[in-house]
Amino acid sequence: ADPMRCGGCGAKVGATTVSRALRAVHQRQIERAKRYSLPLPPPIDHDDAAIVPVTKPGAMIHTIDYFRSFLSDPFLFGKIAAVHALSDVHAMGAPAQTALALAVVPFAADESITESSLLDLLSGASDVFQDEGITIVGGHTCEGVEMACGFAIQGFAETPSRLLRKAGGQPGDKIILTKPIGTGALFAADMRAKCKGEHVVDALQSMALSNGKASQIASKMISDGRGGVHACTDVTGFGLMGHLLEMLLANEDGNPISAVLNIREIPFLEGGIEASKAHVFSSLQPQNSRNRRAVYNHSDAAAACPVEYPLLFDPQTAGGLLFFVDPSVAHSLVQQLQQHYPQSNIIGEVRSYHDGRQQSPPVMIAGGGGVCTIGSGSTSSGLRVHINY
Numbered sequence: 001a002d003p004m005r006c007g008g009c010g011a012k013v014g015a016t017t018v019s020r021a022l023r024a025v026h027q028r029q030i031e032r033a034k035r036y037s038l039p040l041p042p043p044i045d046h047d048d049a050a051i052v053p054v055t056k057p058g059a060m061i062h063t064i065d066y067f068r069s070f071l072s073d074p075f076l077f078g079k080i081a082a083v084h085a086l087s088d089v090h091a092m093g094a095p096a097q098t099a100l101a102l103a104v105v106p107f108a109a110d111e112s113i114t115e116s117s118l119l120d121l122l123s124g125a126s127d128v129f130q131d132e133g134i135t136i137v138g139g140h141t142c143e144g145v146e147m148a149c150g151f152a153i154q155g156f157a158e159t160p161s162r163l164l165r166k167a168g169g170q171p172g173d174k175i176i177l178t179k180p181i182g183t184g185a186l187f188a189a190d191m192r193a194k195c196k197g198e199h200v201v202d203a204l205q206s207m208a209l210s211n212g213k214a215s216q217i218a219s220k221m222i223s224d225g226r227g228g229v230h231a232c233t234d235v236t237g238f239g240l241m242g243h244l245l246e247m248l249l250a251n252e253d254g255n256p257i258s259a260v261l262n263i264r265e266i267p268f269l270e271g272g273i274e275a276s277k278a279h280v281f282s283s284l285q286p287q288n289s290r291n292r293r294a295v296y297n298h299s300d301a302a303a304a305c306p307v308e309y310p311l312l313f314d315p316q317t318a319g320g321l322l323f324f325v326d327p328s329v330a331h332s333l334v335q336q337l338q339q340h341y342p343q344s345n346i347i348g349e350v351r352s353y354h355d356g357r358q359q360s361p362p363v364m365i366a367g368g369g370g371v372c373t374i375g376s377g378s379t380s381s382g383l384r385v386h387i388n389y
Helices: 015-036 074-091 111-131 183-191 197-207 212-223 239-250 270-277 285-294 298-304 327-338
Strands: 059-068 096-106 135-144 148-157 174-177 229-234 257-262 321-325 345-352 364-367 370-375 384-388
Touching: 015 111, 059 074, 074 096, 074 111, 074 148, 074 197, 074 212, 074 229, 074 321, 096 111, 111 135, 111 148, 174 327, 183 197, 183 270, 197 270, 212 229, 212 321, 212 327, 229 239, 239 257, 239 285, 239 321, 321 327, 327 345
Parallel strands: 096 135, 257 364
Antiparallel strands: 059 148, 096 148, 174 321, 174 345, 229 321, 257 345, 364 370, 370 384
């Protein structure tokens, strides 16, 4: 029989194992720093808590993300977990400084297996953080039934007023998405051995691509005085529709807005399309699809775009950024983004919100022979989505 495994602090990975793994990760960072002309990592700190000096006025930025592994490769999983955790600060245009790790490695009969898993996991994550000048200053490790990983990210903004928020969209703004969607359905299909290997590879390459460059490009437009980037969020667990609705709702107390989406312009992962054709979706799809209550004629939308439409509710892991941008700078921004995110595209437009009882619908999703509309305003029935043909 398998030996009993304890809980509480008895579930921690042994000190010797952790120490060896951390030393190996630190040595890897030193070698990468020399190879790629990056700053050398600070020495390993053995204090009970990390001390990060703050020398300038401004605002601290904090966020956290954590999830179970969906891969058998700890190194790649560590990279994607780091990219995903950084996505929130990237969406706000905030430079991250430090990270705290929470790592769960699977139970193993041999200590060397535990050490190898932890080393690979943290090495993948540290590559992402090191490339962006971020230091892992601490964390916690334990054993569990399956691998899981997350990071608490800390950043600092000298000028908080320049941070990007979900609110701020203005009528006429173009809506820009930087990465294709469909990861949730794709990996649900992969778990059932119904996804092509090449489609998995494409998805992993997209997921391992940090949103850092997109954040820097948008922030530079603001700091240079060009402006035009009015709002931003990252597209992750609630799917494109869910996060778009968050941005629309963020304006509800001020200038209610709606949006027009062209479904033909939205980038989709090919594996996500194939999964949708096979009616294979993520286990979170039913909850995300509750946003169909924002759609006047949901049945017509599903009939008009039977493959693409469900993917608007698909939960994304390490998805892209969603921008509301002034039309005068939208095409310039897309051109810059496409140098790093080839599938970046203008997928729609922000409009003023009109009550659904008036002629103008709140939001539209065009494509598939029709137009699906969604929007943010306060009516007796809440949000609305409609399809015109």
